[in-house]
Amino acid sequence: MLRFDIITLFPEMLVPLYETGVTGRAIDRHLTMVNCWNPRDYTDDRHHTVDDKSYGGGPGMVMKAEPLRDAILDAQDATTLSPSKVVYLSPQGTKLTQHKVRELTLCGQLILIAGRYEGVDERLINEYVDEEISIGDYVLSGGELAAMVIVDAVTRLLPGALNCELSAVQDSFTESLLDYPHYTRPEVFEGQRTPSVLMSGNHESIRKWRLQQALGRTWLRKPEMLNNLRLDPERQILLREFIHAYEKNSTNVSD
Numbered sequence: 001m002l003r004f005d006i007i008t009l010f011p012e013m014l015v016p017l018y019e020t021g022v023t024g025r026a027i028d029r030h031l032t033m034v035n036c037w038n039p040r041d042y043t044d045d046r047h048h049t050v051d052d053k054s055y056g057g058g059p060g061m062v063m064k065a066e067p068l069r070d071a072i073l074d075a076q077d078a079t080t081l082s083p084s085k086v087v088y089l090s091p092q093g094t095k096l097t098q099h100k101v102r103e104l105t106l107c108g109q110l111i112l113i114a115g116r117y118e119g120v121d122e123r124l125i126n127e128y129v130d131e132e133i134s135i136g137d138y139v140l141s142g143g144e145l146a147a148m149v150i151v152d153a154v155t156r157l158l159p160g161a162l163n164c165e166l167s168a169v170q171d172s173f174t175e176s177l178l179d180y181p182h183y184t185r186p187e188v189f190e191g192q193r194t195p196s197v198l199m200s201g202n203h204e205s206i207r208k209w210r211l212q213q214a215l216g217r218t219w220l221r222k223p224e225m226l227n228n229l230r231l232d233p234e235r236q237i238l239l240r241e242f243i244h245a246y247e248k249n250s251t252n253v254s255d
């Protein structure tokens with residue numbers, strides 16, 4: 001069991017996680033658990049103040065350290081699952097990759113802090129956060145969507161979460177390769193035919209074609225990924241054939 005504890009001012013944003021798709025099913029199957037902790041519940045003033053002006057001036061508000069700290073401590077006290085990791089979702093963090101997602105599946109508890117406003121008091125990060133993670137080089141209004149991205153990506157790797165375990169194995173990035181293209185009925189869509197090999201019923205030809213497509217797509221779209229991949233003789237041949245066909249095709253088009 002891997003439980004997610006999300007610290008958020010907007011727990012209602014997380015509801016689709018409980019009710020929908022792979023994450024909803026994983027919760028029903030007791031593979032995971034998602035709990036929300038609202039920093040407002042850890043305030044004692046009349047207005048439940050969770051933010052304040054930034055020292056030194058400037059625009060925007062900053063999330064106060066104390067309510068966040070108390071929510072983190074309560075979340076940690078709520079379980080004996082370990083290891084427990086505290087992540088602050090931040091555009092300044094390490095960029096999320098499939099490698100990092102796999103690493104996170106080894107946790108027993110993941111506490112995800114969704115920031116708002118200008119972010120959170122730096123001293124909270126220094127004292128209570130193990131890692132800052134970004135979901136990309138752009139700025140969201142809050143960390144909730146980033147937390148949902150992590151919950152979804154991590155949950156689908158938990159054994160038993162997907163109806164077809166093989167789906168996760170063949171996903172892009174799993175083996176330092178992008179996924180091959182997929183087709184379903186109808187056989188012809190707006191004049192485009194499904195590649196005939198996929199209709200052949202020949203499993204070995206289909207395996208080779210898919211592997212070649214995965215290698216070729218990775219070479220075309222994310223060539224840097226191939227540096228991490230040891231190409232055995234079969235893969236070398238398949239990739240060489242793909243590049244040859246691609247270059248021949250490009251030359252014919254430009255002629």
Ligand SMILES: C[S@@+](CC[C@H](N)C(=O)[O-])C[C@H]1O[C@@H](n2cnc3c(N)ncnc32)[C@H](O)[C@@H]1O
Nearest residue numbers: 089090091115118119134135139140142143146
């Ligand atoms: C408006 S942002 C604050 C941005 C902050 N002033 C900065 O420039 O680093 C509010 C919150 O959204 C979340 N957030 C925004 N962009 C994110 C990203 N790319 N990845 C993860 N979390 C993000 C963080 O939790 C952040 O505290």
